[in-house]
Amino acid sequence: MTKLSRLFTISLLLLLPLVAMAKPHILVIESYHQEYAWDQSYIKGLESVLADDYQLSYFQMDTKRIPSSRHRSRGEMAWQRYLDLKPDLVILGDDNALKYLGPRFAKTKLPVVYLGINNNPRSYHVHQRKNITGVLERPLIKRTVATVSTFMNEPPKRMLILFDDSTTSKTVLKETFGGNTQVNVSGIKLELRLMSSWSEWQDSINHLEEEGFDAVVFGLYHTLRDDKNKHVPAEQVIAWSAKNTSVPPFGFWDFSIGKDKAIGGLVLFGFEQGRLAAELAHTILTTNVVPHSLGPKTGEKGRYLFSRSQLERYNITLPDSINSKAIFID
Known part of the structure:
Protein backbone atom coordinates (compact mmCIF):
# COMPACT_ATOMS: atom_id res chain seq x y z
CA MET A 1 0.00 0.00 0.00
CA THR A 2 1.37 3.37 -0.98
CA LYS A 3 1.77 6.22 1.48
CA LEU A 4 -1.05 8.13 -0.25
CA SER A 5 -3.37 5.11 0.00
CA ARG A 6 -2.61 4.68 3.67
CA LEU A 7 -3.40 8.35 4.34
CA PHE A 8 -6.68 8.03 2.46
CA THR A 9 -7.64 4.90 4.40
CA ILE A 10 -6.83 6.49 7.74
CA SER A 11 -8.85 9.62 6.84
CA LEU A 12 -11.80 7.46 5.84
CA LEU A 13 -11.68 5.53 9.10
CA LEU A 14 -11.60 8.78 11.06
CA LEU A 15 -14.67 10.04 9.23
CA LEU A 16 -16.74 6.89 9.75
CA PRO A 17 -17.62 7.65 13.40
CA LEU A 18 -18.81 11.12 12.36
CA VAL A 19 -21.03 9.64 9.69
CA ALA A 20 -22.42 7.11 12.16
CA MET A 21 -23.08 9.87 14.66
CA ALA A 22 -24.99 12.10 12.20
CA LYS A 23 -28.39 12.90 13.63
CA PRO A 24 -31.59 12.66 11.55
CA HIS A 25 -32.58 16.12 10.33
CA ILE A 26 -36.07 17.55 11.00
CA LEU A 27 -37.28 20.79 9.42
CA VAL A 28 -39.97 22.64 11.39
CA ILE A 29 -42.00 25.02 9.23
CA GLU A 30 -43.87 27.49 11.45
CA SER A 31 -46.96 29.27 10.17
CA TYR A 32 -46.09 32.16 12.45
CA HIS A 33 -42.92 33.50 14.14
CA GLN A 34 -40.74 32.61 17.12
CA GLU A 35 -41.60 35.75 19.10
CA TYR A 36 -45.20 34.47 19.20
CA ALA A 37 -45.88 32.78 22.55
CA TRP A 38 -47.75 29.88 20.92
CA ASP A 39 -44.76 29.02 18.74
CA GLN A 40 -42.40 29.33 21.69
CA SER A 41 -44.57 26.94 23.67
CA TYR A 42 -44.90 24.22 21.04
CA ILE A 43 -41.21 24.47 20.13
CA LYS A 44 -40.39 23.73 23.78
CA GLY A 45 -42.66 20.71 23.48
CA LEU A 46 -40.89 19.56 20.32
CA GLU A 47 -37.44 20.03 21.80
CA SER A 48 -38.35 18.26 25.05
CA VAL A 49 -38.59 15.06 23.00
CA LEU A 50 -36.31 15.63 19.99
CA ALA A 51 -33.46 17.95 21.01
CA ASP A 52 -30.98 15.26 22.09
CA ASP A 53 -31.27 12.89 19.15
CA TYR A 54 -32.23 15.03 16.17
CA GLN A 55 -30.97 18.06 14.30
CA LEU A 56 -33.75 20.65 14.20
CA SER A 57 -34.00 23.50 11.70
CA TYR A 58 -36.72 26.13 11.56
CA PHE A 59 -38.44 28.27 8.95
CA GLN A 60 -40.89 31.02 9.98
CA MET A 61 -43.68 31.85 7.52
CA ASP A 62 -44.63 34.85 9.72
CA THR A 63 -48.28 34.85 8.56
CA LYS A 64 -49.54 36.56 11.71
CA ARG A 65 -47.69 39.78 10.92
CA ILE A 66 -47.50 40.02 7.13
CA PRO A 67 -50.50 40.74 4.85
CA SER A 68 -52.41 37.69 3.61
CA SER A 69 -51.42 38.61 0.06
CA ARG A 70 -47.86 37.50 0.92
CA HIS A 71 -48.73 34.18 2.54
CA ARG A 72 -48.39 32.14 -0.62
CA SER A 73 -44.96 33.56 -1.39
CA ARG A 74 -43.82 32.67 2.14
CA GLY A 75 -45.04 29.16 1.45
CA GLU A 76 -42.83 29.10 -1.66
CA MET A 77 -39.85 30.19 0.43
CA ALA A 78 -40.57 27.43 2.95
CA TRP A 79 -40.70 24.88 0.13
CA GLN A 80 -37.34 26.09 -1.16
CA ARG A 81 -35.87 25.70 2.33
CA TYR A 82 -37.08 22.08 2.31
CA LEU A 83 -35.45 21.50 -1.09
CA ASP A 84 -32.19 23.02 0.12
CA LEU A 85 -32.01 21.10 3.41
CA LYS A 86 -33.37 17.72 2.27
CA PRO A 87 -34.52 16.77 5.81
CA ASP A 88 -35.54 13.31 6.92
CA LEU A 89 -38.91 14.58 8.18
CA VAL A 90 -40.88 17.83 8.16
CA ILE A 91 -43.11 19.20 10.92
CA LEU A 92 -45.75 21.72 9.86
CA GLY A 93 -46.88 24.06 12.63
CA ASP A 94 -50.50 25.32 12.40
CA ASP A 95 -53.04 25.72 9.61
CA ASN A 96 -51.28 28.05 7.18
CA ALA A 97 -48.24 25.80 6.89
CA LEU A 98 -50.48 22.81 6.16
CA LYS A 99 -52.66 24.86 3.81
CA TYR A 100 -49.81 26.05 1.59
CA LEU A 101 -47.43 23.09 1.89
CA GLY A 102 -49.50 20.03 2.79
CA PRO A 103 -50.73 19.32 -0.77
CA ARG A 104 -47.15 19.57 -2.10
CA PHE A 105 -45.74 17.22 0.52
CA ALA A 106 -48.63 14.86 -0.18
CA LYS A 107 -47.08 14.24 -3.61
CA THR A 108 -43.77 13.15 -2.02
CA LYS A 109 -42.80 10.17 0.09
CA LEU A 110 -41.25 12.31 2.83
CA PRO A 111 -42.80 11.73 6.28
CA VAL A 112 -44.69 14.82 7.49
CA VAL A 113 -46.19 15.58 10.90
CA TYR A 114 -48.50 18.55 11.46
CA LEU A 115 -49.59 20.19 14.71
CA GLY A 116 -51.99 22.89 15.88
CA ILE A 117 -54.51 22.21 13.10
CA ASN A 118 -57.95 23.68 13.72
CA ASN A 119 -59.46 22.83 10.35
CA ASN A 120 -60.35 19.37 9.11
CA PRO A 121 -57.22 17.97 7.37
CA ARG A 122 -59.57 16.97 4.55
CA SER A 123 -59.75 20.68 3.66
CA TYR A 124 -56.02 20.61 2.91
CA HIS A 125 -56.19 17.38 0.86
CA VAL A 126 -53.87 15.45 3.18
CA HIS A 127 -56.31 13.31 5.17
CA GLN A 128 -55.66 10.06 3.28
CA ARG A 129 -51.99 10.49 2.43
CA LYS A 130 -49.88 7.67 3.82
CA ASN A 131 -46.87 9.91 4.52
CA ILE A 132 -48.76 12.51 6.59
CA THR A 133 -50.23 12.53 10.10
CA GLY A 134 -50.33 14.91 13.03
CA VAL A 135 -52.06 16.58 15.95
CA LEU A 136 -55.36 18.44 15.85
CA GLU A 137 -56.09 21.50 17.99
CA ARG A 138 -59.62 22.00 19.26
CA PRO A 139 -60.15 25.21 21.30
CA LEU A 140 -62.33 24.60 24.35
CA LEU A 268 -54.93 24.94 25.58
CA PHE A 269 -51.12 24.82 25.83
CA GLY A 270 -48.84 24.86 22.81
CA PHE A 271 -46.33 22.68 24.67
CA GLU A 272 -48.66 19.68 24.55
CA GLN A 273 -49.19 20.06 20.79
CA GLY A 274 -45.43 20.10 20.29
CA ARG A 275 -44.81 17.14 22.58
CA LEU A 276 -47.39 14.96 20.82
CA ALA A 277 -46.09 15.91 17.37
CA ALA A 278 -42.52 15.15 18.47
CA GLU A 279 -43.51 11.72 19.74
CA LEU A 280 -45.12 10.97 16.37
CA ALA A 281 -41.99 12.14 14.54
CA HIS A 282 -39.72 10.04 16.76
CA THR A 283 -41.86 6.94 16.26
CA ILE A 284 -41.87 7.39 12.47
CA LEU A 285 -38.10 7.86 12.23
CA THR A 286 -37.20 4.99 14.54
CA THR A 287 -39.67 2.34 13.41
CA ASN A 288 -40.36 3.19 9.74
CA VAL A 289 -44.07 2.90 10.47
CA VAL A 290 -46.47 4.39 7.92
CA PRO A 291 -47.28 7.87 9.32
CA HIS A 292 -50.96 7.76 8.38
CA SER A 293 -51.44 4.68 10.56
CA LEU A 294 -50.57 6.69 13.69
CA GLY A 295 -53.26 9.32 13.63
CA PRO A 296 -54.36 11.96 13.51
CA LYS A 297 -54.37 12.60 17.25
CA THR A 298 -56.22 15.29 19.19
CA GLY A 299 -54.35 17.37 21.75
CA GLU A 300 -55.11 17.46 25.46
CA LYS A 301 -58.53 18.38 26.82
CA GLY A 302 -57.22 21.54 28.45
Whole structure:
Protein backbone atom coordinates (compact mmCIF):
# COMPACT_ATOMS: atom_id res chain seq x y z
CA MET A 1 0.00 0.00 0.00
CA THR A 2 1.37 3.37 -0.98
CA LYS A 3 1.77 6.22 1.48
CA LEU A 4 -1.05 8.13 -0.25
CA SER A 5 -3.37 5.11 0.00
CA ARG A 6 -2.61 4.68 3.67
CA LEU A 7 -3.40 8.35 4.34
CA PHE A 8 -6.68 8.03 2.46
CA THR A 9 -7.64 4.90 4.40
CA ILE A 10 -6.83 6.49 7.74
CA SER A 11 -8.85 9.62 6.84
CA LEU A 12 -11.80 7.46 5.84
CA LEU A 13 -11.68 5.53 9.10
CA LEU A 14 -11.60 8.78 11.06
CA LEU A 15 -14.67 10.04 9.23
CA LEU A 16 -16.74 6.89 9.75
CA PRO A 17 -17.62 7.65 13.40
CA LEU A 18 -18.81 11.12 12.36
CA VAL A 19 -21.03 9.64 9.69
CA ALA A 20 -22.42 7.11 12.16
CA MET A 21 -23.08 9.87 14.66
CA ALA A 22 -24.99 12.10 12.20
CA LYS A 23 -28.39 12.90 13.63
CA PRO A 24 -31.59 12.66 11.55
CA HIS A 25 -32.58 16.12 10.33
CA ILE A 26 -36.07 17.55 11.00
CA LEU A 27 -37.28 20.79 9.42
CA VAL A 28 -39.97 22.64 11.39
CA ILE A 29 -42.00 25.02 9.23
CA GLU A 30 -43.87 27.49 11.45
CA SER A 31 -46.96 29.27 10.17
CA TYR A 32 -46.09 32.16 12.45
CA HIS A 33 -42.92 33.50 14.14
CA GLN A 34 -40.74 32.61 17.12
CA GLU A 35 -41.60 35.75 19.10
CA TYR A 36 -45.20 34.47 19.20
CA ALA A 37 -45.88 32.78 22.55
CA TRP A 38 -47.75 29.88 20.92
CA ASP A 39 -44.76 29.02 18.74
CA GLN A 40 -42.40 29.33 21.69
CA SER A 41 -44.57 26.94 23.67
CA TYR A 42 -44.90 24.22 21.04
CA ILE A 43 -41.21 24.47 20.13
CA LYS A 44 -40.39 23.73 23.78
CA GLY A 45 -42.66 20.71 23.48
CA LEU A 46 -40.89 19.56 20.32
CA GLU A 47 -37.44 20.03 21.80
CA SER A 48 -38.35 18.26 25.05
CA VAL A 49 -38.59 15.06 23.00
CA LEU A 50 -36.31 15.63 19.99
CA ALA A 51 -33.46 17.95 21.01
CA ASP A 52 -30.98 15.26 22.09
CA ASP A 53 -31.27 12.89 19.15
CA TYR A 54 -32.23 15.03 16.17
CA GLN A 55 -30.97 18.06 14.30
CA LEU A 56 -33.75 20.65 14.20
CA SER A 57 -34.00 23.50 11.70
CA TYR A 58 -36.72 26.13 11.56
CA PHE A 59 -38.44 28.27 8.95
CA GLN A 60 -40.89 31.02 9.98
CA MET A 61 -43.68 31.85 7.52
CA ASP A 62 -44.63 34.85 9.72
CA THR A 63 -48.28 34.85 8.56
CA LYS A 64 -49.54 36.56 11.71
CA ARG A 65 -47.69 39.78 10.92
CA ILE A 66 -47.50 40.02 7.13
CA PRO A 67 -50.50 40.74 4.85
CA SER A 68 -52.41 37.69 3.61
CA SER A 69 -51.42 38.61 0.06
CA ARG A 70 -47.86 37.50 0.92
CA HIS A 71 -48.73 34.18 2.54
CA ARG A 72 -48.39 32.14 -0.62
CA SER A 73 -44.96 33.56 -1.39
CA ARG A 74 -43.82 32.67 2.14
CA GLY A 75 -45.04 29.16 1.45
CA GLU A 76 -42.83 29.10 -1.66
CA MET A 77 -39.85 30.19 0.43
CA ALA A 78 -40.57 27.43 2.95
CA TRP A 79 -40.70 24.88 0.13
CA GLN A 80 -37.34 26.09 -1.16
CA ARG A 81 -35.87 25.70 2.33
CA TYR A 82 -37.08 22.08 2.31
CA LEU A 83 -35.45 21.50 -1.09
CA ASP A 84 -32.19 23.02 0.12
CA LEU A 85 -32.01 21.10 3.41
CA LYS A 86 -33.37 17.72 2.27
CA PRO A 87 -34.52 16.77 5.81
CA ASP A 88 -35.54 13.31 6.92
CA LEU A 89 -38.91 14.58 8.18
CA VAL A 90 -40.88 17.83 8.16
CA ILE A 91 -43.11 19.20 10.92
CA LEU A 92 -45.75 21.72 9.86
CA GLY A 93 -46.88 24.06 12.63
CA ASP A 94 -50.50 25.32 12.40
CA ASP A 95 -53.04 25.72 9.61
CA ASN A 96 -51.28 28.05 7.18
CA ALA A 97 -48.24 25.80 6.89
CA LEU A 98 -50.48 22.81 6.16
CA LYS A 99 -52.66 24.86 3.81
CA TYR A 100 -49.81 26.05 1.59
CA LEU A 101 -47.43 23.09 1.89
CA GLY A 102 -49.50 20.03 2.79
CA PRO A 103 -50.73 19.32 -0.77
CA ARG A 104 -47.15 19.57 -2.10
CA PHE A 105 -45.74 17.22 0.52
CA ALA A 106 -48.63 14.86 -0.18
CA LYS A 107 -47.08 14.24 -3.61
CA THR A 108 -43.77 13.15 -2.02
CA LYS A 109 -42.80 10.17 0.09
CA LEU A 110 -41.25 12.31 2.83
CA PRO A 111 -42.80 11.73 6.28
CA VAL A 112 -44.69 14.82 7.49
CA VAL A 113 -46.19 15.58 10.90
CA TYR A 114 -48.50 18.55 11.46
CA LEU A 115 -49.59 20.19 14.71
CA GLY A 116 -51.99 22.89 15.88
CA ILE A 117 -54.51 22.21 13.10
CA ASN A 118 -57.95 23.68 13.72
CA ASN A 119 -59.46 22.83 10.35
CA ASN A 120 -60.35 19.37 9.11
CA PRO A 121 -57.22 17.97 7.37
CA ARG A 122 -59.57 16.97 4.55
CA SER A 123 -59.75 20.68 3.66
CA TYR A 124 -56.02 20.61 2.91
CA HIS A 125 -56.19 17.38 0.86
CA VAL A 126 -53.87 15.45 3.18
CA HIS A 127 -56.31 13.31 5.17
CA GLN A 128 -55.66 10.06 3.28
CA ARG A 129 -51.99 10.49 2.43
CA LYS A 130 -49.88 7.67 3.82
CA ASN A 131 -46.87 9.91 4.52
CA ILE A 132 -48.76 12.51 6.59
CA THR A 133 -50.23 12.53 10.10
CA GLY A 134 -50.33 14.91 13.03
CA VAL A 135 -52.06 16.58 15.95
CA LEU A 136 -55.36 18.44 15.85
CA GLU A 137 -56.09 21.50 17.99
CA ARG A 138 -59.62 22.00 19.26
CA PRO A 139 -60.15 25.21 21.30
CA LEU A 140 -62.33 24.60 24.35
CA ILE A 141 -64.75 27.44 23.72
CA LYS A 142 -67.97 25.88 24.93
CA ARG A 143 -66.36 24.24 27.97
CA THR A 144 -64.60 27.47 28.94
CA VAL A 145 -67.85 29.42 28.74
CA ALA A 146 -69.63 26.82 30.87
CA THR A 147 -66.77 26.89 33.40
CA VAL A 148 -66.76 30.67 33.70
CA SER A 149 -70.43 30.68 34.60
CA THR A 150 -69.71 28.54 37.68
CA PHE A 151 -67.40 31.00 39.44
CA MET A 152 -68.35 34.53 38.40
CA ASN A 153 -69.97 36.41 41.25
CA GLU A 154 -73.09 36.83 39.13
CA PRO A 155 -73.70 34.22 36.41
CA PRO A 156 -73.27 35.97 33.05
CA LYS A 157 -76.20 36.27 30.69
CA ARG A 158 -74.30 37.65 27.71
CA MET A 159 -70.65 37.21 26.70
CA LEU A 160 -68.66 38.62 23.81
CA ILE A 161 -65.94 36.51 22.18
CA LEU A 162 -63.41 38.48 20.18
CA PHE A 163 -61.19 37.06 17.44
CA ASP A 164 -59.09 38.57 14.70
CA ASP A 165 -60.02 37.52 11.16
CA SER A 166 -57.10 35.12 10.65
CA THR A 167 -57.36 31.72 8.99
CA THR A 168 -57.42 30.04 12.41
CA SER A 169 -60.15 32.31 13.75
CA LYS A 170 -62.40 31.72 10.76
CA THR A 171 -61.82 27.99 11.07
CA VAL A 172 -62.66 27.99 14.79
CA LEU A 173 -65.91 29.82 14.08
CA LYS A 174 -66.81 27.38 11.33
CA GLU A 175 -65.83 24.19 13.15
CA THR A 176 -67.23 25.13 16.59
CA PHE A 177 -70.36 27.09 15.72
CA GLY A 178 -71.11 26.19 12.12
CA GLY A 179 -70.43 29.75 11.05
CA ASN A 180 -73.04 31.25 13.38
CA THR A 181 -72.03 34.43 15.20
CA GLN A 182 -74.75 34.28 17.86
CA VAL A 183 -75.30 31.08 19.83
CA ASN A 184 -76.52 29.92 23.24
CA VAL A 185 -74.17 27.87 25.43
CA SER A 186 -75.15 26.72 28.93
CA GLY A 187 -77.86 29.36 29.06
CA ILE A 188 -75.43 32.14 28.10
CA LYS A 189 -75.96 34.19 24.96
CA LEU A 190 -72.67 34.36 23.07
CA GLU A 191 -71.79 36.81 20.34
CA LEU A 192 -68.69 36.14 18.26
CA ARG A 193 -66.95 38.88 16.34
CA LEU A 194 -64.09 38.59 13.87
CA MET A 195 -62.09 41.81 13.59
CA SER A 196 -59.49 42.86 11.06
CA SER A 197 -58.74 46.34 12.40
CA TRP A 198 -57.36 47.53 15.71
CA SER A 199 -59.87 50.40 15.84
CA GLU A 200 -62.82 47.99 15.53
CA TRP A 201 -61.37 45.83 18.30
CA GLN A 202 -60.91 48.85 20.57
CA ASP A 203 -64.43 50.06 19.85
CA SER A 204 -65.86 46.71 20.95
CA ILE A 205 -63.86 46.79 24.20
CA ASN A 206 -64.93 50.36 24.93
CA HIS A 207 -68.64 49.58 24.67
CA LEU A 208 -68.96 46.23 26.45
CA GLU A 209 -71.21 47.34 29.29
CA GLU A 210 -73.14 49.69 27.05
CA GLU A 211 -73.98 46.75 24.79
CA GLY A 212 -75.07 44.63 27.73
CA PHE A 213 -72.18 42.14 27.96
CA ASP A 214 -71.30 40.65 31.35
CA ALA A 215 -67.91 39.21 30.31
CA VAL A 216 -65.53 39.12 27.37
CA VAL A 217 -63.27 36.35 26.07
CA PHE A 218 -60.11 37.15 24.14
CA GLY A 219 -59.60 34.57 21.41
CA LEU A 220 -56.90 35.28 18.83
CA TYR A 221 -55.74 38.86 18.31
CA HIS A 222 -52.45 38.51 16.49
CA THR A 223 -53.27 39.78 12.98
CA LEU A 224 -54.91 43.11 13.82
CA ARG A 225 -53.77 46.11 11.79
CA ASP A 226 -54.03 49.82 12.55
CA ASP A 227 -55.41 52.61 10.34
CA LYS A 228 -52.10 52.77 8.48
CA ASN A 229 -52.28 49.01 7.77
CA LYS A 230 -49.43 48.38 10.18
CA HIS A 231 -49.46 45.22 12.28
CA VAL A 232 -50.30 45.84 15.96
CA PRO A 233 -48.10 43.73 18.30
CA ALA A 234 -50.09 41.08 20.16
CA GLU A 235 -48.71 42.10 23.56
CA GLN A 236 -49.96 45.64 22.95
CA VAL A 237 -53.43 44.34 22.06
CA ILE A 238 -53.84 42.12 25.11
CA ALA A 239 -52.40 44.65 27.57
CA TRP A 240 -54.62 47.48 26.30
CA SER A 241 -57.68 45.22 26.22
CA ALA A 242 -57.18 43.94 29.77
CA LYS A 243 -56.66 47.48 31.05
CA ASN A 244 -59.68 49.01 29.32
CA THR A 245 -62.32 46.32 29.62
CA SER A 246 -65.17 47.16 31.99
CA VAL A 247 -66.17 43.50 32.40
CA PRO A 248 -64.15 40.43 33.45
CA PRO A 249 -61.92 39.10 30.61
CA PHE A 250 -61.16 35.42 30.00
CA GLY A 251 -59.14 33.42 27.46
CA PHE A 252 -58.90 30.14 25.54
CA TRP A 253 -55.09 29.85 25.16
CA ASP A 254 -52.29 29.99 27.72
CA PHE A 255 -50.60 33.00 26.09
CA SER A 256 -53.60 35.24 26.81
CA ILE A 257 -53.58 34.61 30.60
CA GLY A 258 -51.59 36.55 33.19
CA LYS A 259 -51.01 39.81 34.97
CA ASP A 260 -52.30 42.62 32.75
CA LYS A 261 -53.91 39.97 30.53
CA ALA A 262 -57.01 37.79 30.92
CA ILE A 263 -58.14 36.26 34.21
CA GLY A 264 -57.91 32.66 33.04
CA GLY A 265 -60.02 29.76 31.91
CA LEU A 266 -59.87 26.20 30.68
CA VAL A 267 -57.08 26.70 28.16
CA LEU A 268 -54.93 24.94 25.58
CA PHE A 269 -51.12 24.82 25.83
CA GLY A 270 -48.84 24.86 22.81
CA PHE A 271 -46.33 22.68 24.67
CA GLU A 272 -48.66 19.68 24.55
CA GLN A 273 -49.19 20.06 20.79
CA GLY A 274 -45.43 20.10 20.29
CA ARG A 275 -44.81 17.14 22.58
CA LEU A 276 -47.39 14.96 20.82
CA ALA A 277 -46.09 15.91 17.37
CA ALA A 278 -42.52 15.15 18.47
CA GLU A 279 -43.51 11.72 19.74
CA LEU A 280 -45.12 10.97 16.37
CA ALA A 281 -41.99 12.14 14.54
CA HIS A 282 -39.72 10.04 16.76
CA THR A 283 -41.86 6.94 16.26
CA ILE A 284 -41.87 7.39 12.47
CA LEU A 285 -38.10 7.86 12.23
CA THR A 286 -37.20 4.99 14.54
CA THR A 287 -39.67 2.34 13.41
CA ASN A 288 -40.36 3.19 9.74
CA VAL A 289 -44.07 2.90 10.47
CA VAL A 290 -46.47 4.39 7.92
CA PRO A 291 -47.28 7.87 9.32
CA HIS A 292 -50.96 7.76 8.38
CA SER A 293 -51.44 4.68 10.56
CA LEU A 294 -50.57 6.69 13.69
CA GLY A 295 -53.26 9.32 13.63
CA PRO A 296 -54.36 11.96 13.51
CA LYS A 297 -54.37 12.60 17.25
CA THR A 298 -56.22 15.29 19.19
CA GLY A 299 -54.35 17.37 21.75
CA GLU A 300 -55.11 17.46 25.46
CA LYS A 301 -58.53 18.38 26.82
CA GLY A 302 -57.22 21.54 28.45
CA ARG A 303 -56.07 22.68 31.87
CA TYR A 304 -57.20 25.40 34.24
CA LEU A 305 -54.85 28.38 34.16
CA PHE A 306 -55.43 31.58 36.13
CA SER A 307 -53.78 34.85 37.10
CA ARG A 308 -53.95 35.46 40.85
CA SER A 309 -53.70 39.22 40.38
CA GLN A 310 -56.56 39.28 37.89
CA LEU A 311 -58.74 37.08 40.10
CA GLU A 312 -58.12 39.54 42.93
CA ARG A 313 -58.83 42.54 40.70
CA TYR A 314 -62.28 41.19 39.86
CA ASN A 315 -62.90 39.79 43.34
CA ILE A 316 -63.36 36.25 42.04
CA THR A 317 -62.92 33.20 44.27
CA LEU A 318 -62.56 29.88 42.49
CA PRO A 319 -64.52 26.91 43.81
CA ASP A 320 -62.42 24.13 45.35
CA SER A 321 -63.25 21.82 42.44
CA ILE A 322 -61.38 24.17 40.08
CA ASN A 323 -58.85 25.71 42.47
CA SER A 324 -57.40 22.31 43.37
CA LYS A 325 -56.66 21.54 39.71
CA ALA A 326 -55.59 24.99 38.57
CA ILE A 327 -52.18 26.31 37.57
CA PHE A 328 -51.52 29.89 38.68
CA ILE A 329 -49.34 32.13 36.57
CA ASP A 330 -48.55 34.78 39.20
